[in-house]
Each structure stands twice: as structure tokens, then as C-alpha cells.
Amino acid sequence: MTLNCIAVDDEPLALGLVGAFIEKTPFLKLTGRYSSAVAALQALITTPVDLIFLDIQMPDLTGLELARVLERSQRGNHVTRIIFTTAFDQFALDGFRVDALDYLLKPFNYEEFLRAANKARQYFELIHRSEPLPVAPLPAAPAEASDDYLFLKVEYQLVRVAYQDILYIEGLKDYVKVYRQSDPTKPLLSLTSLKSLEEKLPTQKFMRVHRSFIVALDRIDAVSRNTVQIGAVTIPVSDQYKDTFSQFIQRWL
DSSP states (O other): OOEEEEEEOSSHHHHHHHHHHHHHSTTEEEEEEESSHHHHHHHHHHSOOSEEEEOSOOSSSOHHHHHHHHHHOOOTTOOOEEEEEESOGGGHHHHHHTTOSEEEESSOOHHHHHHHHHHHHHHHHHHHHHSOOOOOOOTTOOTTOOOSEEEEEETTEEEEEEGGGEEEEEEOSSOEEEEESSSTTSOEEESSOHHHHHHHSOTTTEEEEETTEEEEGGGOOEEOSSEEEETTEEEEOOGGGHHHHHHHHGGGO
16 A cells, blocks of 8 residues: 655755655655645645645644644545644644644654554555445345444554443543453543544443443443442443433343
């Protein structure tokens, strides 16, 4: 797989270095170098690319502003992803919020660049493999067939998480924590809402029992009127979800 890339930086030396690193990497193809985010945006209107190596601090339009524009204007099935290149580490969280794949802190060497580029390659390979292939309908195909995993954005990686590995999910203000059987003491932290994640989960396997918790039904060890027990963890059931939860309890009786 070859990824079409552009480099955007208002510093000529930095722009030249990133361009040289791209040309040195076999699975990357440099299609343009731009000294401003405005020029890059004009080019992207007619010629989308897979990956942008993007500086943040630039006049007229910053890299973060360009990232937000692109996020709102993705066309069709084409996906453009960003790797930020900056001398300022205070923008790391902002980069995460605009769905950047990685964050290279200047000055960086080719080994660090290649590590970030490989993350991008792995991301696009995962996306490519997860796209449904056109097939002729089969009469014997099960009507309820579905995937048994989801992808979570964790730091700057796309992580595949099997449904059967999930114990429960806790919602925070801007994040969710996904607790897993395979590593219960180290939850996966992902920048998404609990509601958004709830919509992706199969209802036959997961239930929301509280404004801050979703539980895996087959991981429940014990229930009471107001709580769910999963291992050593007690999770409250709020009034808003008691009716649905009561229907579930009937299966235990």
C-alpha cells in the first residue's frame, strides 16, 4: 500500500527535511510541499491525499485550524489523516482532539518519523481490511451475522477490541475507559463519548445501566436491585435505566 502525502510547514528547512523523509520512505509518495496551510487547503480541495505532515504554528491559518476544516469537509469514503510536526508539546491534547494519528516533536530524526509513518500505514491497512467487499448474496447467509469487535482510537493508534474481552466501560467528561478481561488494571482510554460508543455496541451483549457505565452482560457475576457486580467491581444502576435493567434481571430468576 502506498500513501499519498503532502508536507506543510512555514519553515523552509523543516519543510525540506519532512519532504526528504517522505521521499526516503518506500510506502509514502510525496505529492506536494506547502509553506502555508492556506496553500495546502487550496490544493486539497481538488486533490485529496491520504496523509498530511502538518506544522501547527503558522500564520494566517494554523495547522489545528486546517485540521478542523478537513474534519468537517471529508468527502465520500476518502479519508485524510494528519501527523503533526511541531516544536511545541503543549498542543498534544489539541492534536488528539482533532483525530491526529501522531505527534512529532521537533527536532525529530528519521527513526521517529518512520515510527509515525508506520502507524499511518497500519491505520490505513486496518481501514482497508475492514471495508466490506462486494459479494453475491448467499441464501444460507445468517441474517444476524456481525463483527465481534470494534476499533477504538487510543492515543494515536486505532486499537481493535474484541467484544468478548470487554468487562465494562466507564464514561468520563470527554473520554471513556474500556476495562478488559485481558488486562483489567489498565483500561483503554479513548477520546469519545459514552453515548457514541453505546450506539456502536450490540444491544444483545451490552447494556447501559448508569449515565457513566455500560456493562458487558455476559460478564456480570451478580446483581441486586441497584447494583451490578463484575468481579470485584460494584457498578451502580441509576433510576433512568432501572426498567430496562429489571427486564434483564428477570432472566436470572
